[in-house]
Amino acid sequence: MDIDNLEDLAKELKNDENAHVIALFEEYAKTHNITEEKLEQTLSKEHDCFKCESCHKFYCYDEYSFFDEKCIYCCDTDDEDGEEF
Structure with a gap:
């Protein structure tokens, strides 16, 4: 897979079918001599x-919570787990 620029990298990272996004992210940083x-x-x-700090996948603005630094899917799961009546 050829990643020529950051726009291509972002598309690949947000691709749901790509299971190795962290490896791709780390390799790009290493190859281009930039910190993660x-x-x-x-x-x-x-x-x-x-980047979601919980599941380590990448999402667009609409799927990310800046307050929690997590995707909305992890936030929803956390909320469900924490509910006690």
Whole structure:
């Protein structure tokens, strides 16, 4: 798989069919001599690609909670697990 630029990387990371997004992310950072933190910031600011700190998948703005730094799917799961009556 050829990833030529950050836009291509963001598309691949958000692709639900791609099971190796973390390896792809780490390899891109290593190959382009950029820290993972800086790469994550650039992807979020310029390419609508946000990393969930819980499931370690990547999502677009509409599927991400900045407050929790998680995707909405992990937030929903956490809410369901924490509910006690």
